[in-house]
Amino acid sequence: MDYEFQCIGRRAAIGLGLCFALAPRPASAQTDAARERPKEGDLLVAATAAAAPEPLSPDDLPLDGKQTLAWPIDPESKTVRNGSRLNKVLLLRLDPEGFDPETKERAADGVVGYSAICPHTGCDVTNWHPDRRLLECPCHYSIYDPKEAAKVLSGPAPRRLPALPLKIADGKLAVAKPFIGRPGFQQM
Numbered sequence: 001m002d003y004e005f006q007c008i009g010r011r012a013a014i015g016l017g018l019c020f021a022l023a024p025r026p027a028s029a030q031t032d033a034a035r036e037r038p039k040e041g042d043l044l045v046a047a048t049a050a051a052a053p054e055p056l057s058p059d060d061l062p063l064d065g066k067q068t069l070a071w072p073i074d075p076e077s078k079t080v081r082n083g084s085r086l087n088k089v090l091l092l093r094l095d096p097e098g099f100d101p102e103t104k105e106r107a108a109d110g111v112v113g114y115s116a117i118c119p120h121t122g123c124d125v126t127n128w129h130p131d132r133r134l135l136e137c138p139c140h141y142s143i144y145d146p147k148e149a150a151k152v153l154s155g156p157a158p159r160r161l162p163a164l165p166l167k168i169a170d171g172k173l174a175v176a177k178p179f180i181g182r183p184g185f186q187q188m
């Protein structure tokens with residue numbers, strides 16, 4: 001079942017950020033291209049982009065800098081797949097020195113892609129520690145290592161962030177394969 005959800009309490013002083021599942025979408029809505037999960041060949045556009053977003057290339061991302069949140073876009077229909085939060089991706093351009101073998105295989109020109117949705121209770125993973133090159137969820141501070149397939153180093157997250165393998169197509173970042181792992185979090 002595919003749930004949409006919303007989050008409250010992000011960065012609350014006592015770390016009580018929570019996300020709540022809303023009603024499951026009707027089956028007919030699942031066919032909407034904007035809600036379909038990223039597909040091979042999709043390009044990526046910044047989540048903050050305006051009406052006519054330009055697909056991202058590796059040079060658009062700061063080397064070893066903070067993650068860029070992005071949506072997949074169908075290159076044919078130009079449909080931005082932002083109809084589901086579960087399609088939100090985080091992109092990082094890193095020096096590939098130190099990538100483990102599976103991360104190396106999934107990266108394109110040093111750019112790695114992961115689901116932006118924390119598998120704990122579904123907050124966006126928006127914090128970046130440049131000194132150690134680690135991702136952090138701002139709600140309950142789970143730490144992920146993007147150089148090692150986003151494995152969990154600490155915090156309550158029950159599993160790593162799903163990876164989105166990337167490739168380069170005409171100089172732009174493109175999806176090489178669907179998510180490895182299911183984006184979202186487990187309903188209790």
Ligand code: FES
Nearest residue numbers: 118120121137140
């Ligand atoms: S939502 Fe709890 S650690 Fe991310």
